[in-house]
Structure formats: structure tokens, C-alpha cells
Amino acid sequence: MAQDRALATLIGGALGDALGMPTQLLSPARIRSSYGFVDGFVVPSEDHPVSKGLPAGAITDDTEQTLLLGRILLESVESFDHKRWVGALVDWERDVKARGSYDLLGPSTKRAIDAINDGVPPEEAGREGDTNGAAMRIAPVGILMPPEPLEALVTKVAETCRATHNTSIAIASAAAVAAAVSHGIAGCDWREATRHAVDAAALGAKHGHWIVGPNVAARIGWACELVRGKSAAEAIGVIVDLVGTGVASQQSVPAAFAVLEVAEGDPWQAAVISANLGGDTDTIGAIAAGMAGACAGTAELPEQRIAELRGIDLDEVRALAADLVAARFSQAGGKEAA
Template identity: 75%
Template sequence: MSNKATDTLDRAMGALIGGALGDALGMPTQLLSPARIAAVYGHVEDFVAPFADHPVSKGLVAGTITDDTEQALLLGRILIESGERFDHTRWVNALLDWEREVKARGSYDLLGPSTKRAIDAINNGTPAEEAGRSGDTNGAAMRIAPVGIMMPLAPLDALVAKVAETCRATHNTSIAIASASAVAAAISSGVAGSDWRAACQQAIAAAELGTALGNWVTGGDIAARIGWAQALVRGKGMKEAIRLITDLVGTGVASQESVPAAFAVLEVAEGDPWQAAVISANLGGDTDTIGAIAAGMAGACTGFSKLPQQHIARLVGIDIAEVRALAGDLVAARLAKAGSGKDAAA
């Protein structure tokens, strides 16, 4: 394997495992306020177990991944199995099978509202292409990393079109597609060799393209909100940045809150994946998803080899060897799409 291919694989693994770190660190703090997080856990800087009556994470052990990571890995496998044309039916069936497994584990409340609503609609006979017409939350953005790994950054409209294709069943709205496109482009840019600042510029360009796709719904412009959120926290310390993100950007499941929040976290962390995970875990709100997105983007820009290996070893619910095999398949598909194997870094 060439040095370029080795680095590409390292960054692909950085995206997937960085996302898992952010997901697991935010698992016990999700849906809580910053004040409640501080009262129960103090300042979260390591994996902790949720308290006994946690609204969604009760019973999970410290370091456990959630639906954010599980759905990302599931999407990655469907992308590889689909070949050139995304297999919409296979993806819907995989989501339905996954949903049944999650229910069997007693974790149905971990599903995001748009995904849950779309799956319920499909179960009740709604055509898959119609089920996602109102999905405007962050479920598409949280699992989109494999698309960013597989799709070269150029041409950008092809990457955004692939994002939109994967959004159709659950998040077929302008705001969700723009959000997922931003995250996918940042990851693709990182995998191609970019640093986090350059990746953020590509994210904004992709969000501008993505907003023209899908069913139009009301909400703030994602590209503009990403740039605004990053400027808002630039140069601020962690404590002040957390307050600004929580009070002004918002940390709810709405795409126009959590996705710009993740980019703001990336700004405060200055591209450091573990710091991105830590900041996200202390925000309150949808901490696991914001952490998965922010640390995943950061991981793509740094690579797996620079992630904290001592924390990776303590992740629960993920097989690193299986992730490495998936990352290898996604990178192979990426290099094939790029033709000669040369990729466009930006």
C-alpha cells in the first residue's frame, strides 16, 4: 500500500472512530442541561456511566456507543453493498432490521425523531420515498461519515448528490441534506489530506449546494449558520464557548442547531478530536450526536493514529477490526472513483 493510500485509510479510520469517541463520551450527558451535567458528573473529561434513571441512556456502561455510530457503520456497509447506485430498498430494509434489533435491546428511545417517524411510517405502508419528506433533524448528518469517506471531494455536486440519495428515506428535506452535505464534505476534505480549517470551508460550499435539494422546509440557512457559529466562538475559552453554543447556537436535535454547534465545537477545539468530544459532552442537549459529528470531522483531519488510543481501547459496542475492514472498503471505492488514485485535497 502506498504512503498516500495508508494515510487515506488512517484518516478514514479517524473519521469513524473519532465519531465513536464523541458519541460514547456524550452518551451519559445527552438531553441534560449544562447545569445538570455539572451537578451529576462535574466537568466530563472521560467516559462515565449514566445515572440510574437517565431518560434514555440508563443501563448503559461507560464508553458505550449509541445509534449515531451504529447507523454510520450500517450506512457504510450498505454503500459498499450497493456499488455505484445506492440501493434504496436495501438501506430501508437494513434500517428496519436495525430498528427491530434496537427495540429488542430495549433502546428504542435512542432513535432520533425523524428516523423513528420515517421507520414507523414505512412499517405502516408509506412508500420509502415519501417517508422522509418531513425529516429535518440531525439523524442524516450524524451517520453521513461513510459517504464523506467514499466520495472524493471533487466534483462537489456528485458528493452532495450521493448525500441526498442516502437521505431520501428518513431526511429528504433541504435543511437535513444541507447539514449532512456539510459534514460529509468536511470529512471528505479531511480524508483527502486537508486540515480542519480548509475542511470547514468545503463544508460551507457543500451546504450551499445541498440546500437546493429535497423537500423545502423552514429553518435557518445551514451554510450561513455554520460560518456564524464558528465566528461566534473563535478565540473564546472553553467555558465561555460552551455558554455561547448552548444559549445562542442551540444544542437540540434540529439540524440548524446541532450541526452548526458541531462546527463551533470544532473551532473551539482547534481540530483536536478528543477536545471536540469533551466540549460536546459538556454542552447539554444532543451531546452524543454533536460529539459524534465534531469529533468525526476532527478525526478525519488528523487520522486514527493521532487519536487517544487509551480511550479507543475502552469503547464498548464496537469492533475495531470490523471498522477497519469497512474503512478499507470505503477507501478502495473512493480511490476507484478518483481514477488514478490521486485525490483532490482542499
């Protein structure tokens, strides 16, 4: 079960990422006028600011950085290798630019890497990183780390955030996502995973540099309550108008949990709802559908849509999921059921 749910986490995240790729940065009105209601992979418009030229079903930086973090975690399980991680991000950015893509590093990650290149220690470089880059790629930590003790999981999250997103808000947000994934891998359903995510966010807020901002744990619970019992159409309006769908962690991460609530844990529905929100649709979709996948397993993923994904090596994803789960069992001393 664990390996199946780990695979569903990574593929679910890719589905949400790819479905939201053409609609990212657009307003809900622009999405409707350009595409109608997005419920399948579409080609981005020729004038799209970041996605133009990509084929329908193409993944973006959300999935690529998630897989990259997973590999770095496996290479440095005992103590996270910040130097290797930052070097991998720099190499990745160079590669995507060589492939003709645009500058895909988020504002917090880019700022931190520039600081590190200027000689700033990694633990200080990320002290202003409060956007959702850490949360969007944190799923491998949730696969790697058992759900208990929660403190150990959150500490690992904080460790991976240190170089780029070493703030209370970013770590709280990433901890919530990682905890939801970890509990899903352990067999929890999406409702139980969300409850544990709120606890992890509260604990994560105690890490990193404190910055001004709302309480992420409280906002996750509030966002879920706002949309509970509403239709997808109603919920989209509520999420856009009240929760927010921007790159700020305190907007996009609670929005992803609200999407999970409305989709009732269905990974593809989570991807569809996210794609129609506007704003940071690919990241919200990657987070929401990834968490849903962790709690549902591959049987709930649409095989036809997986076959339509572009830019992802599914054999590589399967191998990564298997390796992360093996490392998880090693840390748990075999106490979790496979």
C-alpha cells in the first residue's frame, strides 16, 4: 500500500501541475473566456507569459523540482546536504533554460541562491523566503518520513526549507503538506490527513525566522470550513475571493486544502478545481492532487490522463517512489505496513 500511495502522490502532483500549466497566472475570467471550464489538458495561449510553447499535458517546475528534491533526499538521508541541494537547483535552472523554458525559479528560491552565490550561509539565505516554493516540492519528505513522531517529520521539513524558505510561514505551509502526504502513505483518508496537517502547520510555525503573516494552521482549517458542502463552482468563487490563489504560502496552501475538501479526496477532481481557480493554478493543483493521491492510491488516478502527461519519465517516478518508501521503512524500523 505505501509504495502505491507514494507513486500516486508523485503522479497526482504531476497531473495537477500539468492541468494547471496553461491557466497559471490568468484570472478566472480569462480562463473562462480562453478555455471555458478546464477539465482536460489544453495548449497554453501563444501569448502566455510563462507557458507559451509547451504542449498540452506538460509538467512544469513544480513536478521537476519535486522529483529533484526526492533524489537529493535519498542522497543525504541522515543530514540534508544544503550545498548539494542548492547546486542541484542551479544546475536544473540552467538545464531548463537550455531547453528553451523561461526563468522558473520562484522569487524566494532565486533570491536565496543569489545570496548563497554571494557568500551568505545557507541558514541565512532563506530568511525572507515566504512563498510557496517549499510547499510545492515537499511531497518527497512526506513520503520519506513516517508520520510519527510528528516533531521528526517537521524537523526534516524545516531542514529542507532552510536554504531557500527558512521562515515560519513557509515552513508551516510545507509541514502541513508533508504531514498530509505522510499520513496518506500510512493509510489515512484525506479528512484525517487534513487534521494532522493542521497540527503539523502549528508545529512548523515554530521553526525558521518569524515573519509577519497570518497563522497558516488556522487558515487551513478556516479555508476548509468555508467550502465544506459547496459545489465546485461555488467553492471556486469562495477560494478566489476569500482564501486567495497567489504565490504567498498563506494563500496557496490553504487554497490547496480547500480544494482537497471540495474534491472529497479525488485526485483528478482536485486537479480540475485547481486549474479553474486562476492565479498559481499549477502549484495549487500539484499540492492538492498530490495530497489526494497520497490518500487514495493509484486506483483513483485516471489512466488515460496519466498517458497524456508530457515531460515526465514514469519509470523514473516509480523508482523514486520505491526508493523513498524503502528509506521510510528503514527509518521506521519496519513498523509501518507495506
